[in-house]
Amino acid sequence: MNFSKEQLMIKSVAREFARKEIAPVSHLYDKKEEFPHDIQAKARELGLINVVIPEKYGGSGLSAVEMVIVTQELSWACTGITVGGVAMSTLMSQPILIAGTEEQKKKYLGLLAEGFGSYCVTEPGGGSDVASMSSTAKKVKDRYILNGQKTWITNAQQASFFVVFAKTDPGARTRGISAFLVDRELPGVSVSKKLPKMGQKATDACEVNFNNVELPSESLLGNVGEGFKIAMKTFDHSRPAVAAMGVGISQRSLDECIGYSKEREAFGKPIIDFQGVSFKIADMGMRTQAARLLTYDAAVKAARDERNTLEASYAKTFASDTAMWAATEAVQIHGGYGYSEEYPLEKLMRDAKILQIYEGTNEIQRVVMVKELTKS
Numbered sequence: 001m002n003f004s005k006e007q008l009m010i011k012s013v014a015r016e017f018a019r020k021e022i023a024p025v026s027h028l029y030d031k032k033e034e035f036p037h038d039i040q041a042k043a044r045e046l047g048l049i050n051v052v053i054p055e056k057y058g059g060s061g062l063s064a065v066e067m068v069i070v071t072q073e074l075s076w077a078c079t080g081i082t083v084g085g086v087a088m089s090t091l092m093s094q095p096i097l098i099a100g101t102e103e104q105k106k107k108y109l110g111l112l113a114e115g116f117g118s119y120c121v122t123e124p125g126g127g128s129d130v131a132s133m134s135s136t137a138k139k140v141k142d143r144y145i146l147n148g149q150k151t152w153i154t155n156a157q158q159a160s161f162f163v164v165f166a167k168t169d170p171g172a173r174t175r176g177i178s179a180f181l182v183d184r185e186l187p188g189v190s191v192s193k194k195l196p197k198m199g200q201k202a203t204d205a206c207e208v209n210f211n212n213v214e215l216p217s218e219s220l221l222g223n224v225g226e227g228f229k230i231a232m233k234t235f236d237h238s239r240p241a242v243a244a245m246g247v248g249i250s251q252r253s254l255d256e257c258i259g260y261s262k263e264r265e266a267f268g269k270p271i272i273d274f275q276g277v278s279f280k281i282a283d284m285g286m287r288t289q290a291a292r293l294l295t296y297d298a299a300v301k302a303a304r305d306e307r308n309t310l311e312a313s314y315a316k317t318f319a320s321d322t323a324m325w326a327a328t329e330a331v332q333i334h335g336g337y338g339y340s341e342e343y344p345l346e347k348l349m350r351d352a353k354i355l356q357i358y359e360g361t362n363e364i365q366r367v368v369m370v371k372e373l374t375k376s
C-alpha cells in the first residue's frame with residue numbers, strides 16, 4: 001500500500017497510543033472485565049474512535065482505509081478495547097450513514113461522537129439465520145410497538161441508543177425486517193448483566209430486552225422492509241474492521257515470537273535456529289501480510305463506495321482464521337510461558353476466537369462468498 005502523508009500520520013498516532021496507553025494495561029482490564037472509560041476517552045480525543053463519521057457530525061471524517069489502519073494498530077495492543085471503540089463506532093455509524101435522514105444523522109451520529117451505541121440483530125434463537133428473527137415492531141396508528149429479546153449485544157451497558165432490527169411483517173423473511181433507532185431511556189428497554197465470555201473482556205456483551213416499547217414513527221431507519229438490506233450493507237463496511245482486528249492479533253503474535261525465539265535457548269542454541277520454530281515464524285509473517293492486503297483491498301473498495309461484499313467476506317474470514325492460527329502457534333512457540341497469564345499470548349488466543357464468530361460466522365462468510373462468486 002502507498003499511504004498518503006495523512007494516513008502515515010494517523011498510523012503513527014494510533015501506533016504510539018496503542019503501545020503507550022493500551023498495551024501496558026490491557027491485561028488488567030481483561031482481568032477485571034472492566035470497560036476502560038479513560039482509554040476510550042483519550043482515544044476519542046485523538047480521533048481514533050469515530051474515524052469514519054463525517055466531521056460535521058463530530059467524527060474524524062476519514063475513510064474505511066484510515067479506519068482499518070487505526071483498527072490494526074490498536075488491536076496489536078488489545079482487541080478487547082478496540083472492539084468497544086473504533087470497531088463498534090464503525091458498525092454503529094454505517095446503518096445511520098446508509099439510511100438515516102438528516103435529523104437522524106445529526107442526533108445519533110452526534111451521540112456516537114460523544115458516547116456509544118449498540119447494534120441489535122442476534123436473538124437467543126439464532127444469529128446466522130437473520131431472517132428467522134422473532135422480534136416484532138407492530139404499527140399502531142402513528143407509532144411502532146417493539147417487542148423482543150436480543151443477545152450478545154456488544155457495548156450494551158455503555159449504549160445511549162440501539163439500532164434494532166425487528167419484523168414489521170412477521171410472515172415474511174428478509175423483506176419483513178425493518179430497522180429502528182431506539183433510545184435507551186424509553187420505557188420497556190432493559191439491559192442485562194454482562195454475559196460471561198472467553199475473551200475481549202474489556203468490552204461487555206449483554207442481553208437487551210424490548211417490552212412493549214413505544215417508538216415514534218421517526219424511529220424507523222430507512223423504509224419499512226429495508227432492514228435486512230441495511231444490515232447486510234453495514235456488514236460490508238464493518239467486516240473489514242473485524243479483519244483489521246485479526247491483522248493486529250497476527251502481527252502481535254509474530255512480533256512476540258520473533259523476540260522470544262531469538263532469546264529462548266534449548267539444546268544450547270536459540271530456538272529460532274530450529275527449523276520447526278523458524279518456519280512457523282515465516283508462515284506467520286506471510287499469512288499476516290496476506291490478511292493485511294485482503295483487508296486493505298476490502299477497505300479501499302468501501303472507501304470508493306464500490307460494492308465490496310465478496311472482498312469484505314474474504315478479508316474477515318482469512319484474517320480471523322489467520323489470527324486464531326497465529327495466536328495458537330505463538331502460545332506453542334512460547335511453551336509453558338505461552339500458557340501463562342503473565343505473558344500476552346494466552347489473551348491473544350482467547351481474543352482471536354470471537355473474530356471467527358461475530359459479524360457472521362466464517363461458515364456464513366463462505367455462504368456469502370459462494371453466492372457472490374456464482375451470481376450471474
Ligand SMILES: Cc1cc2nc3c(=O)[nH]c(=O)nc-3n(C[C@H](O)[C@H](O)[C@H](O)COP(=O)(O)OP(=O)(O)OC[C@H]3O[C@@H](n4cnc5c(N)ncnc54)[C@H](O)[C@@H]3O)c2cc1C
Nearest residue numbers: 119120121122126127128152153154205358359360361363
Ligand atoms: C462476544 C460476542 C459479541 C457479539 N456482538 C454482537 C452484537 O453486537 N450484535 C449482534 O447482533 N450480535 C452480536 N453477536 C452475535 C454473533 O454475531 C452471533 O453469535 C453469530 O452471528 C452466530 O450466531 P449464533 O451464535 O446464533 O450461532 P448459530 O447461528 O446458531 O450457528 C451455530 C453454528 O452453526 C453454523 N451454521 C449456521 N448456519 C449455517 C449454514 N447455513 N452453513 C454452515 N454453517 C452454519 C454456524 O457457523 C455456527 O458454527 C456477538 C457474539 C459474541 C459471542
